[in-house]
Amino acid sequence: MIRYTIRRVLISIPILVVGTFLAFIMVASAGDPLAELRAKPGVTEEDVHNLSVALGLDQPVLVRYWHWVTNFVQGDWGTSVALGQARADVYTVVTDSFFVTLRLVVGAEILALVLGMAVGVLAAVKQYSIFDYAATSVAFLMFSMPVFCVAVVLKDYGIQLNNVLTSMGMDRWLTTAGPPSGGFSGNVGEVIFKYTGTFLLPTVSLMLISFAAYSRFQRSSMLETLHSDYVRTARAKGISSARVTFRHAFRNALIPVVTLFSFNAGSVLTGAIITETVFGWNGMGKLLVNAVRQFDPNMLMGWLVVTATLVVVFNLVADLLYGVLDPRIRLG
Amino acid sequence: MADMSTLINAAPEEGAVNESRHEFDAKARTQGQIVLRRFLRHKLAMASVGVLVLLVLIAFIGPLFMSYSYDDTSSGPYLRPSGEHLLGTTQVGKDMLALLMRGTQYSLQIALIVAVVSTLIGVVFGSVAGYLRGATETVLMRVVDLLMIVPQIAVAAILVKGLSGSWTTVAIVLALFGWMSIARITRGETLSLSQREFVEAARALGASTPQIIFRHLVPNMIGSITVNATLSCATAVLAEAALSFIGLGVQLPDTSLGVVVQENYTQLITRPWLFWGPFLVIVLISLAINFIGDGLRDAFDPRQTKVRA
Numbered sequence: 001m002i003r004y005t006i007r008r009v010l011i012s013i014p015i016l017v018v019g020t021f022l023a024f025i026m027v028a029s030a031g032d033p034l035a036e037l038r039a040k041p042g043v044t045e046e047d048v049h050n051l052s053v054a055l056g057l058d059q060p061v062l063v064r065y066w067h068w069v070t071n072f073v074q075g076d077w078g079t080s081v082a083l084g085q086a087r088a089d090v091y092t093v094v095t096d097s098f099f100v101t102l103r104l105v106v107g108a109e110i111l112a113l114v115l116g117m118a119v120g121v122l123a124a125v126k127q128y129s130i131f132d133y134a135a136t137s138v139a140f141l142m143f144s145m146p147v148f149c150v151a152v153v154l155k156d157y158g159i160q161l162n163n164v165l166t167s168m169g170m171d172r173w174l175t176t177a178g179p180p181s182g183g184f185s186g187n188v189g190e191v192i193f194k195y196t197g198t199f200l201l202p203t204v205s206l207m208l209i210s211f212a213a214y215s216r217f218q219r220s221s222m223l224e225t226l227h228s229d230y231v232r233t234a235r236a237k238g239i240s241s242a243r244v245t246f247r248h249a250f251r252n253a254l255i256p257v258v259t260l261f262s263f264n265a266g267s268v269l270t271g272a273i274i275t276e277t278v279f280g281w282n283g284m285g286k287l288l289v290n291a292v293r294q295f296d297p298n299m300l301m302g303w304l305v306v307t308a309t310l311v312v313v314f315n316l317v318a319d320l321l322y323g324v325l326d327p328r329i330r331l332g
Numbered sequence: 333m334a335d336m337s338t339l340i341n342a343a344p345e346e347g348a349v350n351e352s353r354h355e356f357d358a359k360a361r362t363q364g365q366i367v368l369r370r371f372l373r374h375k376l377a378m379a380s381v382g383v384l385v386l387l388v389l390i391a392f393i394g395p396l397f398m399s400y401s402y403d404d405t406s407s408g409p410y411l412r413p414s415g416e417h418l419l420g421t422t423q424v425g426k427d428m429l430a431l432l433m434r435g436t437q438y439s440l441q442i443a444l445i446v447a448v449v450s451t452l453i454g455v456v457f458g459s460v461a462g463y464l465r466g467a468t469e470t471v472l473m474r475v476v477d478l479l480m481i482v483p484q485i486a487v488a489a490i491l492v493k494g495l496s497g498s499w500t501t502v503a504i505v506l507a508l509f510g511w512m513s514i515a516r517i518t519r520g521e522t523l524s525l526s527q528r529e530f531v532e533a534a535r536a537l538g539a540s541t542p543q544i545i546f547r548h549l550v551p552n553m554i555g556s557i558t559v560n561a562t563l564s565c566a567t568a569v570l571a572e573a574a575l576s577f578i579g580l581g582v583q584l585p586d587t588s589l590g591v592v593v594q595e596n597y598t599q600l601i602t603r604p605w606l607f608w609g610p611f612l613v614i615v616l617i618s619l620a621i622n623f624i625g626d627g628l629r630d631a632f633d634p635r636q637t638k639v640r641a
Binding site: 022145153266277288300304 | 474481491590600601615
């Protein structure tokens with residue numbers, strides 16, 4: 001397995017390198033980062049030209065890519081060239097936003113996985129029951145729902161709830177405009193109150209989407225194991241129903257779900273982009289939207305490299321987990 | 333050799349046995365007829381077809397009966413729903429119902445283009461890689477890996493912003509970055525199909541590689557191809573809506589359901605009809621398409637025995 005891991009990592013490197021090259025060309029040809037400056041009154045053509053020379057934007061794309069990639073591998077991710085960013089350091093901005101998103105996504109994904117597995121197993125064990133039909137309908141509805149609509153509805157009714165709370169003389173509970181900078185203070189009760197208030201709505205709207213996929217996946221894989229021969233054998237031997245369900249069927253039904261969890265990294269990020277936009281979190285989503293609006297090449301490259309690496313790593317984890325959980329699969 | 337038929341006819345089972353057998357004879361049906369019968373009997377799928385047809389009719393023919401065009405701003409801003417404006421008007425005085433019809437038109441067109449283009453690319457890529465194997469497969473599948481490492485919405489946002497925000501651009505960009513999973517599925521299926529005897533027979537008869545791929549392999553995968561094309565339709569509706577919602581998708585004067593939601597979602601509490609209208613249309617479209625996909629999956633599934641074929 002170690003050899004397999006090393007080989008996979010080695011294969012990933014050229015993919016990432018070619019990926020950055022194509023991404024750089026795409027970003028460079030998509031738009032002019034100085035367009036906003038150009039449009040400002042009182043800015044002459046000469047100012048723009050001087051700035052583009054200073055930023056190296058006047059050079060051919062290949063030269064710029066070479067500069068970018070050599071600096072990047074040395075840890076210099078460049079600075080933002082967009083207006084109003086004060087030449088922000090890309091590395092700091094991207095890593096900061098990354099951890100904001102991570103705080104949001106990890107909780108939501110764990111919740112979605114646990115809930116999805118529970119609902120999926122129950123729906124499979126009680127196949128064609130009312131619960132099964134209800135779970136299926138909810139999952140289908142969630143699949144067909146745009147993420148942002150769920151987020152918008154949650155946000156606006158959260159604000160309504162806050163208004164009710166304040167009218168009753170209590171503090172606002174749900175935060176609908178991003179987490180406070182610098183963490184939470186106060187006694188334990190207050191921290192819990194503020195923490196849940198801050199995370200509840202974005203977490204729920206992120207969770208609902210993944211939950212639908214996990215519960216469907218868990219249900220179908222659980223059904224497959226429940227109908228397999230070794231489960232029938234176990235039943236025939238007189239093992240209790242609960243033991244058969246959990247020791248024999250459930251453990252094997254976990255394999256595809258766990259892999260889906262790892263493969264899901266990309267779509268979770270997509271969900272985060274939308275959720276952050278609605279709830280005003282300064283994470284990867286907000287960063288992408290702003291960087292695209294301003295054609296900020298270095299910022300976009302930083303964003304793309306971090307997400308691409310993340311997706312590659314999670315795909316590798318999925319493959320490795322598959323081998324660990326199912327000994328019949330030999331990685332080689 | 334000429335006596336083959338008489339030989340068969342003279343088989344000892346002929347006679348009384350044969351007669352009673354005819355009683356239970358089913359009329360021979362082609363694979364397509366079987367699938368169609370199964371699909372027509374799938375209630376949920378047929379209901380979804382009905383809903384979708386209705387939506388298409390309203391979106392494309394409805395505007396002919398409307399007294400307000402989607403870009404008519406002559407009415408007052410934020411009028412409440414009335415006989416004149418069934419769903420009220422927006423901030424700039426556009427009729428919401430007319431806007432919804434227009435948005436549905438564009439969203440459906442985008443979904444259709446995405447489904448057709450991404451299925452075409454995906455099937456060609458996947459089947460060629462799966463059949464030719466070797467270096468071709470490695471190169472093609474690495475291209476797939478390469479395109480899959482960045483979320484579709486990010487690449488689409490950058491490209492749409494850079495090119496133009498017209499609905500065709502959005503459709504083409506979404507299609508160009510949405511075919512990879514179809515390619516993977518097609519490749520997997522080609523790998524197992526190309527081991528079968530009929531492929532070997534075709535090759536022995538001297539069929540060329542394109543002939544084997546497109547005349548023998550692809551028709552045998554029509555089930556999963558159709559199902560995935562349907563599902564990519566639903567995904568496209570949602571992807572377009574998400575892209576337009578963050579302001580990096582379809583730009584005015586073109587519109588779409590995503591744009592309509594994006595322009596009106598702030599009115600959820602004060603004027604709920606402006607939000608729930610487009611929201612329900614999006615959910616209805618993708619729900620209907622998903623159910624149709626589900627019905628097709630069941631219809632193509634040879635293990636499906638619920639409906640007698």
